[in-house]
Amino acid sequence: MIMRLVTVSLVCAAMVAAVTAQVRPDRSKPPALGATPKLTLPAIQKRALSNGLPVWIVEAHEVPLVQVNLVVMAGANDDPVGKFGVASLTAAMLDEGAGRRDALNLADAVDVLGADLSTTSSFDASAVRLNVPVAQLAEALPIMADVALRPTFPQNELDRLRQERLTALIQARDDPASLVAPAFARTVFGGTHRYGTSAAGTTNTLKGFTVADLRAFHAARYQPGNATLIVVGDVRPAAVLPQLEKHFGTWTGKGPVARTPVPVAPQLTDRQVVIVDVPGAAQSQVRIGWVGVARSSPDYFTLQVLNTILGGSFTSRLNQNLREDHGYTYGASSRFDMRLAPASFAAGAGVQTDKTSESLTEFFKELEAIGKPIDADELTKARNYITLGLPSEFETLSDLSGHLEEMVVYKLPDDYFNRYSANIQAVTSAALAKAAASYIQPGKFAVVVVGDRKVIETGVRALKLGTARTMTPAEALGE
Amino acid sequence: MRRVKLALPLSLLLAIPLLAQSPQAQSPPAQSPPAQSPPVQPPPLQVPYRQFRLANGLTVILHQDRSVPIVAVNVWYHVGSANERPGRTGFAHLFEHLMFEGSKNVKEGEFDTLLEAAGGNNNGSTTNDRTNYVIDVPSNAIELALFLESDRMAYLLDTMTPERVDGQRDVVKNERRQSYENAPYGMASIELDRMLWPANHPYSWPVIGEMADLTAASHQDVVDFFRKYYAPSNASLVVAGDIDFDNARALVEKYFGEVAVRPIVEPVAPPAAVLTDVKRKTITDRVTLQRVYLSWLTPRFYAPGDAALDVTGSVLSGGKNSRLYKRLVYDMQIAQDVSAFQASAQLGSAFQIVATARPGHTAAELQRVIDEELDRLRTDPPTAREVARAVNQIRASFYRRMERLGGFSGKADQLNAYFSVAGDPDYFAEDLARYTALTASDIQAAVVNWLPKDRRVELVVEPETKK
Numbered sequence: 001m002i003m004r005l006v007t008v009s010l011v012c013a014a015m016v017a018a019v020t021a022q023v024r025p026d027r028s029k030p031p032a033l034g035a036t037p038k039l040t041l042p043a044i045q046k047r048a049l050s051n052g053l054p055v056w057i058v059e060a061h062e063v064p065l066v067q068v069n070l071v072v073m074a075g076a077n078d079d080p081v082g083k084f085g086v087a088s089l090t091a092a093m094l095d096e097g098a099g100r101r102d103a104l105n106l107a108d109a110v111d112v113l114g115a116d117l118s119t120t121s122s123f124d125a126s127a128v129r130l131n132v133p134v135a136q137l138a139e140a141l142p143i144m145a146d147v148a149l150r151p152t153f154p155q156n157e158l159d160r161l162r163q164e165r166l167t168a169l170i171q172a173r174d175d176p177a178s179l180v181a182p183a184f185a186r187t188v189f190g191g192t193h194r195y196g197t198s199a200a201g202t203t204n205t206l207k208g209f210t211v212a213d214l215r216a217f218h219a220a221r222y223q224p225g226n227a228t229l230i231v232v233g234d235v236r237p238a239a240v241l242p243q244l245e246k247h248f249g250t251w252t253g254k255g256p257v258a259r260t261p262v263p264v265a266p267q268l269t270d271r272q273v274v275i276v277d278v279p280g281a282a283q284s285q286v287r288i289g290w291v292g293v294a295r296s297s298p299d300y301f302t303l304q305v306l307n308t309i310l311g312g313s314f315t316s317r318l319n320q321n322l323r324e325d326h327g328y329t330y331g332a333s334s335r336f337d338m339r340l341a342p343a344s345f346a347a348g349a350g351v352q353t354d355k356t357s358e359s360l361t362e363f364f365k366e367l368e369a370i371g372k373p374i375d376a377d378e379l380t381k382a383r384n385y386i387t388l389g390l391p392s393e394f395e396t397l398s399d400l401s402g403h404l405e406e407m408v409v410y411k412l413p414d415d416y417f418n419r420y421s422a423n424i425q426a427v428t429s430a431a432l433a434k435a436a437a438s439y440i441q442p443g444k445f446a447v448v449v450v451g452d453r454k455v456i457e458t459g460v461r462a463l464k465l466g467t468a469r470t471m472t473p474a475e476a477l478g479e
Numbered sequence: 480m481r482r483v484k485l486a487l488p489l490s491l492l493l494a495i496p497l498l499a500q501s502p503q504a505q506s507p508p509a510q511s512p513p514a515q516s517p518p519v520q521p522p523p524l525q526v527p528y529r530q531f532r533l534a535n536g537l538t539v540i541l542h543q544d545r546s547v548p549i550v551a552v553n554v555w556y557h558v559g560s561a562n563e564r565p566g567r568t569g570f571a572h573l574f575e576h577l578m579f580e581g582s583k584n585v586k587e588g589e590f591d592t593l594l595e596a597a598g599g600n601n602n603g604s605t606t607n608d609r610t611n612y613v614i615d616v617p618s619n620a621i622e623l624a625l626f627l628e629s630d631r632m633a634y635l636l637d638t639m640t641p642e643r644v645d646g647q648r649d650v651v652k653n654e655r656r657q658s659y660e661n662a663p664y665g666m667a668s669i670e671l672d673r674m675l676w677p678a679n680h681p682y683s684w685p686v687i688g689e690m691a692d693l694t695a696a697s698h699q700d701v702v703d704f705f706r707k708y709y710a711p712s713n714a715s716l717v718v719a720g721d722i723d724f725d726n727a728r729a730l731v732e733k734y735f736g737e738v739a740v741r742p743i744v745e746p747v748a749p750p751a752a753v754l755t756d757v758k759r760k761t762i763t764d765r766v767t768l769q770r771v772y773l774s775w776l777t778p779r780f781y782a783p784g785d786a787a788l789d790v791t792g793s794v795l796s797g798g799k800n801s802r803l804y805k806r807l808v809y810d811m812q813i814a815q816d817v818s819a820f821q822a823s824a825q826l827g828s829a830f831q832i833v834a835t836a837r838p839g840h841t842a843a844e845l846q847r848v849i850d851e852e853l854d855r856l857r858t859d860p861p862t863a864r865e866v867a868r869a870v871n872q873i874r875a876s877f878y879r880r881m882e883r884l885g886g887f888s889g890k891a892d893q894l895n896a897y898f899s900v901a902g903d904p905d906y907f908a909e910d911l912a913r914y915t916a917l918t919a920s921d922i923q924a925a926v927v928n929w930l931p932k933d934r935r936v937e938l939v940v941e942p943e944t945k946k
Contacts, residue, residue: 024733024737025626025629025733025734025737027583027584027626027630028584030585030589030593030623030626030627031622031623031626032622033597033619033620033622033623034618034619034620034621034622035619036617036619037548037617037618037619037721038548039547039548062544062546062881062882063878063879063881063882064878065875065878065879065882103799103809104799104800104805104809107798107799107800108798108799108800108864108868111797111798111800111868111871111872112864112867112868112871113871114871114872114874114875114876115875116875131879132875133874133875133878160809160812163812163837164808164815167768167815167837167838168815170767170768170838171663171766171767171768171815171835173767174663174765174766174767175662175663176661177657177661177662278765279765280765281661281765282656282660282661283653283656283657283660283661313595314591314595315588315591315592315595320588323650324588324646324650325646326649327645327646327647327648327649327650327652327653328649328653329650329653329657330650330653330654330656330657350653350656350657350661351653352652352653352656380596381592381595381596384595384596384597384598385595385596385598386598387598388597388598388599388617388620389598389599389600389617390598391547391548391549391617392547392549392600392615392885394547395547395549395882395883395884396882396883397882398882
């Protein structure tokens with residue numbers, strides 16, 4: 001190693017001589033940008049297996065890896081009342097025994113291939129995802145098919161995962177950053193609406209799940225008529241399709257699966273303040289917002305631009321104010337969480353305990369100000385930040401397959417990402433004003449603060465933001 | 480450590496309900512299965528590059544990859560918290576924050592504004608050994624990125640003020656509150672380093688710094704630090720992605736050529752670090768479950784034993800069949816989680832085992848089982864299959880690391896990392912060869928030599944007693 005260093009520096013020294021006279025740069029203004037490079041997205045090759053299972057293939061040959069995702073249109077949205085968390089636990093159990101392998105044999109078979117096989121579930125969908133060196137695809141695919149199609153749901157593994165999840169809920173109570181999201185969801189959506197409870201469910205629902213619950217959910221929802229296979233990477237359709245046919249083509253189902261839409265949650269009408277006490281917390285975790293919009297919102301592109309300005313980028317108003325101007329936080333942001341049904345809009349940050357009420361004041365200043373006319377420079381910067389940055393969202397197999405999953409789950413048109421930039425660039429300040437007026441109404445927002453109550457409560461109440469109450473960590477977690 | 484931009488808060492919002500994603504158990508081992516899978520034989524790892532040095536001492540590395548129209552500009556300054564002095568801990572990282580606050584020709588706030596308007600992103604991070612800065616832009620903005628990066632390398636002090644230092648001091652203190660004081664078990668890593676390294680060793684203090692030292696940091700400290708450590712000869716610049724070599728070189732020479740020569744930085748000369756016995760401590764935190772940390776001083780980056788300890792970490796806690804996961808989490812179910820890993824650094828590394836007890840179980844129980852498993856590895860080497868699992872996973876990870884160009888894990892940053900540590904930017908194949916050459920007896924030897932039971936640190940975190 002030392003030798004290498006010496007060798008390299010000799011070479012470098014030799015090259016110094018080659019450097020010629022410098023052109024002194026003009027630093028009086030930033031250099032102009034060249035012509036915007038064109039992002040050409042690779043085509044999606046849409047096929048189907050003999051059982052009708054759709055297959056979307058995108059070739060990417062830079063690295064000898066392949067990603068195969070089976071997306072199933074079933075998630076926490078489909079949890080029956082009283083069984084919140086069953087979709088999540090079903091997905092988590094898929095690789096705890098499948099086909100002829102038990103949990104340990106299955107993990108060993110995957111690991112020795114250098115493969116990464118994961119199972120996951122959100123509110124809107126579930127997925128089995130395989131990332132593997134392309135030379136090992138043939139060995140990994142049958143394992144993936146077992147996991148997705150033939151899970152065995154062993155009782156002992158259910159008991160183990162249940163304990164793991166119950167313990168994680170106990171741990172969540174120690175962590176303001178883990179408590180704030182469920183506390184906010186509970187406040188905005190309540191205990192009945194599905195979005196008011198974690199996708200993973202609660203201590204009570206977890207305790208009640210049986211193997212039969214998981215089998216029933218899997219049998220009803222994991223069907224070829226309710227799924228799509230996504231393949232991205234260093235493969236050719238002609239070579240990979242026969243392999244997919246072999247492992248997924250004989251999967252039979254009962255035809256289309258009916259999905260009951262999640263109801264639109266009632267909107268908040270009055271501002272309210274909720275404090276969750278974590279004695280001794282060095283920071284308060286804050287979330288402010290209400291019911292937002294669905295992924296299918298016609299205002300999608302406008303809201304992307306609006307949120308970029310408000311709290312979706314480093315130079316956004318919230319981060320600029322709370323972090324750069326006041327130093328109350330390491331970072332402030334906002335987000336529209338868009339699902340099949342309207343989820344939340346929330347602004348938030350972790351702020352130092354002794355600046356909690358001051359931070360709330362600044363949050364509301366910005367939430368009010370976003371309703372005022374936005375000038376052209378700020379609009380242009382936000383539009384360009386989104387559209388010019390688009391290429392970096394298509395770099396890796398995980399990026400690409402993630403965007404394809406989004407297209408499947410939200411039924412986006414084939415040219416969606418090719419038209420994305422044009423749609424963003426078409427957003428006007430008039431559209432922003434209209435969207436802000438509808439979707440950012442700070443007078444009706446819920447304010448959730450997880451922090452050291454004895455230090456923060458007086459100051460928070462003195463702001464007279466609205467009716468104030470406390471929520472226990474247990475209540476936040478749906479217990 | 481880093482100037483997390485929005486990543487952290489956003490991910491908190493994104494992290495919908497806890498557990499929304501299946502906790503993909505860092506799960507464990509099986510014995511039976513057939514067929515030792517043949518090793519993967521993908522194409523050789525190679526990242527071609529061109530390297531040259533400017534007259535002011537700045538090393539420049541260019542790499543072309545035109546698969547996506549973006550350019551990554553990545554700078555490493557070979558200064559980290561190891562260069563700090565007692566009383567000013569955390570300064571290298573605080574300084575990193577100040578690098579984004581403007582320079583002679585870039586007004587305060589403009590660094591971010593100009594990049595965002597061009598569709599770019601940026602960030603920085605600090606470790607014990609180095610500070611890095613990343614700018615990722617669409618390829619039409621390469622000149623803007625080089626202008627901004629060079630302006631702060633050349634002219635940071637021209638517009639630096641005490642007010643800017645104060646502003647970022649508050650932000651960094653909140654970074655510390657968020658990641659340490661307010662995070663469960665957050666103070667353990669600080670305590671662990673204090674126990675592991677001698678008091679005058681620069682790894683004994685945290686990169687984030689002590690609060691009192693952050694308070695004490697002054698504008699004059701910024702001036703001195705910049706002059707001493709931010710010399711072009713103490714930095715290396717990688718420009719990677721959708722570039723034309725000649726044009727990229729001409730632009731680099733144009734913008735960085737005028738950075739003034741500054742004195743050569745002397746390497747850190749740390750005192751010897753040796754553990755001669757077991758150091759034990761128990762601290763309390765706002766947590767419900769007990770946790771145990773075991774830690775050892777181990778060989779530095781790329782020294783003999785370093786790679787074997789990476790694989791040892793995987794044999795102990797990588798996957799359901801790994802030794803510790805299988806015993807503690809899968810079979811006995813007395814732990815919620817366990818991890819074992821080699822944290823490599825330039826002046827010396829640390830190996831760590833961390834396990835969290837399930838309700839009703841104790842750190843002492845976990846430690847007993849961990850010691851049983853370490854004893855087994857001291858007595859008998861792992862099976863060939865255990866080593867193959869670990870090495871095949873590592874090999875695949877090398878290819879996954881080829882996918883991204885920019886950010887903290889992209890090719891640009893890796894080229895700089897290999898240049899810094901090995902002297903060769905394209906050290907990928909050599910690095911991988913360290914792992915593929917390992918045998919089961921190397922793993923056994925690593926446990927015997929480097930993870931002795933009688934020379935280590937044992938830290939327990941217990942719940943505070945409720946008042």
